[in-house]
Amino acid sequence: MPLLTAIVLTLNEAAHLPDCLASLAFADAVLVFDSFSSDRTTEIAGAAGARVVQHAFTDYAAQRNAALDAVQSDWVFFVDADERVPAQLAQEVRSATMQPDVAAWWVPRHNYILGRLTLHAGWFPDYQLRLLRPDCVRYDSSRPVHELALVTGASAQLAQPLIHLNYATIREFVSKQRVYAELAAAGMWQAGKRARAHQPLTMALRQFYWRFVTLAGWRMGWHGALLALLMSHSEWLSYSSLRRR
Known part of the structure; x- marks a missing residue:
């Protein structure tokens, strides 16, 4: 059977890591690729039997590429x-690694936001390219956040969803979106994009409409409205940061 390594990128994830690692028992090896955490992340990882590598964080694309370089496995x-990783997904992942003509697999996610399974406003199926042959995939360095995978070969989709316990509180949501917004602004600036004075507001309004109306956030009532508002705020942060550069 092909060798499979599960990789977890971490920075101060002591609270989340034990349950995550427990769900990865189906993998042949686990690598915790850490950005010099100041909590017990690396201690927890080592105690669980994971290999730990520390690497300074610059952006998500670079971190994933460095993690790929740190493993020697088929998948x-x-x-x-x-x-x-639920048991059904773990079984599907192992079966997928037996497919010789596929270089990478997209995995759907069930996002739990503020404690609620979120199936509208763009949060489902939320396909992520997660299962891959390391010699067939690199991440585009011009996309520092919401990184773009460049795949050499065919890709396909898995059916079973990954569980994502995403944003337990509004404070956590806003805090993470601030980080993503700065990285997104840096990526746009690097790509030669500039923001006009009106764009922070207009792009925020467009984001709200897209999330709430086009992507049917309205079907979740106040939850959908709140998520659309929070994502529009993130868009405002991104273009405001770009405007200041």
């Missing part, structure tokens, strides 16, 4: 610390 399965 890699990327998992975030706040994600869990």
